[in-house]
Amino acid sequence: MVQLLLVFFxxxxxxxxxxxxxxxxxxxxxxxPEKVLIVYLSRTNNTKAIAEIIHKKVGGTLVALxxxxxxxxxxxxxxxxxxxxxxxxxxxxxxxxxTGIQNYDVVFIGFPTWGMQLPPPMKSFLRQYDLSGKTIVPxxxxxxxxxxSTFETVKALAPNSKILEGFTTKGGVERDGVLFVMEGExxxxxxxxxxxxxxxxxxxx
Numbered sequence: 034m035v036q037l038l039l040v041f042f043x044x045x046x047x048x049x050x051x052x053x054x055x056x057x058x059x060x061x062x063x064x065x066p067e068k069v070l071i072v073y074l075s076r077t078n079n080t081k082a083i084a085e086i087i088h089k090k091v092g093g094t095l096v097a098l099x100x101x102x103x104x105x106x107x108x109x110x111x112x113x114x115x116x117x118x119x120x121x122x123x124x125x126x127x128x129x130x131x132t133g134i135q136n137y138d139v140v141f142i143g144f145p146t147w148g149m150q151l152p153p154p155m156k157s158f159l160r161q162y163d164l165s166g167k168t169i170v171p172x173x174x175x176x177x178x179x180x181x182s183t184f185e186t187v188k189a190l191a192p193n194s195k196i197l198e199g200f201t202t203k204g205g206v207e208r209d210g211v212l213f214v215m216e217g218e219x220x221x222x223x224x225x226x227x228x229x230x231x232x233x234x235x236x237x238x
Contacts, residue, residue: 058090058228061238064139072131072152073143074098074113079174079204080143082215086227087141087172090237094137098154098163099128108207115147124157134162139236140194142187143172143206149181156190163192170234174204200230 060066071093073083081097088095102125104111118125134140143153171187173180186201202223205211215223231237 058231058237060091061236064091064236068136068138069093069141070096070131070137070139071141071143072096072098072133072158073141073172073209074145074152075143076104076145077207077212078207079213079215080145080172080222082213082220083172083174083202083223083227084141084143084198086220086224087143087231090227090231093141096129096131098158101126101128112148115141115153118153119148119150121155124160125153127154127157127161131162134164137167137171139168140164141170141172143174144183146173146175146178146181146183149178151183151186156186159187159190164191169193169235170197171199173199173201175201176206176208177203197234197236198230200227202226 047086060069069091071084071088073080073084073096075084075097084095104114117123142158144152169187169191171184173183175181180199180201186198187199188196203214205214228237
């Protein structure tokens with residue numbers, strides 16, 4: 034009977050061990066979670082998953098960007114529409130309203146790479162809200178081609194903010210029908226990478 038209990042104990046311990054690193058991560062001293070805002074745009078939920086991991090590690094207010102007129106579900110249609118918006122400089126109106134944004138000191142902004150550029154809705158957000166004097170922390174998911182000009186555009190649209198080193202990871206490849214991938218080993222890998230990144234930029238300990 035004692036041996037059986039020991040077997041259950043070790044099985045439980047081995048199943049629980051992956052959680053250890055995550056629970057050890059805490060916001061850096063001086064970072065008040067009440068002053069942290071995490072805003073993200075996510076079509077296939079990969080960027081949303083990254084936002085939720087960050088939220089779990091540093092706290093704060095989590096906000097999804099939604100449009101007054103949502104993009105079409107068809108991939109080819111959205112590609113054409115976004116290309117046209119980028120070419121014309123059109124900024125889609127946001128349904129999301131963030132009150133009291135002046136009360137936040139640190140603003141994480143998360144987005145996928147669309148056409149190697151910053152998605153128009155995130156441009157709308159950066160144009161609509163005054164983030165002067167705040168610390169902006171970009172994070173990104175992409176189809177394997179990197180951040181493109183996204184981080185540079187964030188800097189250009191928030192010239193009076195302090196921009197910290199961003200985070201990027203490969204997400205799905207919607208063009209090939211590969212959608213949500215942040216689960217299993219990929220999710221665990223993302224958690225570890227985000228932990229290292231947050232510690233590197235001194236927002237977690």
